[in-house]
Amino acid sequence: MTTGVQGPAVRVQSLEKSYRELHVLRGVDFDIARGAIFALLGSNGAGKTTIVNILSTLLRADAGMVSVNGFDVATQAAEVRASISLAGQFAAVDEILSGRENLVLVARLRHLKDPGKIADGLLERFALAAAARRRVSTYSGGMRRRLDIAMSLIGNPPVILLDEPTSGLDPEGRLEVWQAVRELAGQGRTVLLTTQALDEAEQLADRIAILHEGRITVNGTLAELRALLPPAKVEYVEKQPSLEDVFLAIVRGGSPGGSDGADTAAGTGR
Amino acid sequence: MTTRFVGDTVVLTGRSLRHITRSPDTIITTTLMPIAFMLLFVYVFGGAIQHGSGTYVDYLLPGILLITIASGISYTAFRLFLDMQGGIFERFQSLPIARPAVLWAHVLTSLVANLVSLAVVVLVALLIGFRSPAGVLAWLAVAAILVLCTLALTWLAVIPGLTAKSADGASAFAYPLIFLPFVSSAFVPTATMPGPVRAFAENQPVTSIVNAIRDLLTRQPVGSDTWIALAWCVGLLVVAYALAMRTYRRKFS
Numbered sequence: 001m002t003t004g005v006q007g008p009a010v011r012v013q014s015l016e017k018s019y020r021e022l023h024v025l026r027g028v029d030f031d032i033a034r035g036a037i038f039a040l041l042g043s044n045g046a047g048k049t050t051i052v053n054i055l056s057t058l059l060r061a062d063a064g065m066v067s068v069n070g071f072d073v074a075t076q077a078a079e080v081r082a083s084i085s086l087a088g089q090f091a092a093v094d095e096i097l098s099g100r101e102n103l104v105l106v107a108r109l110r111h112l113k114d115p116g117k118i119a120d121g122l123l124e125r126f127a128l129a130a131a132a133r134r135r136v137s138t139y140s141g142g143m144r145r146r147l148d149i150a151m152s153l154i155g156n157p158p159v160i161l162l163d164e165p166t167s168g169l170d171p172e173g174r175l176e177v178w179q180a181v182r183e184l185a186g187q188g189r190t191v192l193l194t195t196q197a198l199d200e201a202e203q204l205a206d207r208i209a210i211l212h213e214g215r216i217t218v219n220g221t222l223a224e225l226r227a228l229l230p231p232a233k234v235e236y237v238e239k240q241p242s243l244e245d246v247f248l249a250i251v252r253g254g255s256p257g258g259s260d261g262a263d264t265a266a267g268t269g270r
Numbered sequence: 271m272t273t274r275f276v277g278d279t280v281v282l283t284g285r286s287l288r289h290i291t292r293s294p295d296t297i298i299t300t301t302l303m304p305i306a307f308m309l310l311f312v313y314v315f316g317g318a319i320q321h322g323s324g325t326y327v328d329y330l331l332p333g334i335l336l337i338t339i340a341s342g343i344s345y346t347a348f349r350l351f352l353d354m355q356g357g358i359f360e361r362f363q364s365l366p367i368a369r370p371a372v373l374w375a376h377v378l379t380s381l382v383a384n385l386v387s388l389a390v391v392v393l394v395a396l397l398i399g400f401r402s403p404a405g406v407l408a409w410l411a412v413a414a415i416l417v418l419c420t421l422a423l424t425w426l427a428v429i430p431g432l433t434a435k436s437a438d439g440a441s442a443f444a445y446p447l448i449f450l451p452f453v454s455s456a457f458v459p460t461a462t463m464p465g466p467v468r469a470f471a472e473n474q475p476v477t478s479i480v481n482a483i484r485d486l487l488t489r490q491p492v493g494s495d496t497w498i499a500l501a502w503c504v505g506l507l508v509v510a511y512a513l514a515m516r517t518y519r520r521k522f523s
Contacts (some may be wrong), residue, residue, distance in 0.1 A: 056360075058364060058522060059361075079364060081366040082366040086364040092356060092357030092358045094358055097285065106365070109367050110366065111277070111366075127347075
């Protein structure tokens with residue numbers, strides 16, 4: 001809808017933000033190329049969410065230049081909001097509405113035609129069709145996250161901001177979210193994701209940046225980041241299945257497509 | 271932009287109204303306390319209160335209606351707080367919508383919920399003997415005063431809804447509002463109160479609003495109280511709206 005603007009999908013230059021005396025961002029610079037998955041790593045309180053909130057026009061920067069899809073977040077906030085979609089740190093879904101109603105709500109707020117059809121398509125795609133008419137309060141954590149991400153895809157915004165999309169999810173839920181993120185990038189969307197899980201960045205991201213003490217200290221591909229350390233030594237270790245391998249083997253019980261059923265069943269118990 | 275504002279407000283109001291229809295217990299809870307007060311005063315204290323002519327329930331109802339609104343808007347603050355807490359408020363704010371629609375939806379929902387609660391309380395009052403000779407126009411005037419009151423107090427409730435750190439904090443601001451009618455002409459005439467208390471009671475908004483509604487319901491000629499009441503309601507509405515919008519802009523801009 002608002003594509004076609006030249007330049008990187010996201011450009012952040014000399015971004016600064018303080019909360020009273022706390023100087024959270026002290027000059028952050030990074031670009032995200034169109035169609036890339038960009039992972040922003042950092043420990044708790046490093047300022048990842050602050051950056052996401054500034055990119056999504058929820059928070060005003062103290063200094064610096066930030067543009068999304070070619071639009072300045074300070075002066076063209078409405079255009080920025082039409083270009084982005086935000087999935088915050090906690091699945092921001094309406095618990096009292098059903099999954100389908102949540103999707104229809106966002107589709108209507110994005111002023112799209114035929115919200116019901118859009119909702120049904122996404123429910124199918126995110127394996128939520130069976131639970132479509134149940135209240136979200138009965139959903140499991142993984143289902144909520146899937147709904148959350150489905151909501152952020154409505155309207156096909158070119159830039160998607162995911163703030164810790166897998167925090168608090170079980171390994172299966174994590175894999176489902178990862179799959180969804182890969183699909184998004186496959187469709188040419190730009191994804192910024194923040195995470196504390198290093199393996200998540202390793203699995204998904206084209207580029208990884210580390211936010212530390214208010215600045216981006218490292219920014220590069222995984223290979224470039226690895227090259228920062230001394231070259232790998234060859235060691236021989238016995239390959240044991242990891243606990244995650246064991247867990248997933250047991251939970252999935254041999255039927256690879258069985259994960260949705262398990263999720264739905266788990267959901268009713270909560 | 272205005273059509274978008276109206277459209278977005280309608281969509282979001284539909285959403286929060288659905289919250290109320292799916293948990294109608296919030297309406298029951300908000301009407302429970304005013305109804306309990308009404309029964310207590312009519313059947314326990316009322317016999318001993320010198321309130322002038324007419325039945326005590328006729329005298330009491332206007333004050334009870336104000337308590338109903340005060341108790342109802344604490345739920346508005348609570349619902350807004352939950353939206354802030356759950357992150358859905360931020361999701362709405364990051365969408366390409368007319369932003370103030372998010373607040374207006376809560377305000378309109380509050381208005382609808384409070385009107386339902388008020389109707390329930392009036393119904394209970396009718397059951398226990400409340401009667402009014404007022405005509406349609408007078409009732410419409412009463413409704414208008416109550417709508418103004420609800421809007422003013424709802425915008426006031428938006429402030430704790432946006433800023434509270436806990437659910438209790440969000441609704442606690444309503445307690446003083448619930449008790450304000452006790453130091454007014456709502457339950458007893460102000461004439462017997464000692465000097466300073468009487469001065470406070472006679473010059474605080476509840477007294478003029480209660481007197482205005484009482485005059486309308488008992489078919490008394492409209493006195494200066496009505497204009498003072500309207501001035502209080504409109505003044506409070508303007509101030510509360512301005513403060514709520516300022517709080518909102520400080521949080522999101």
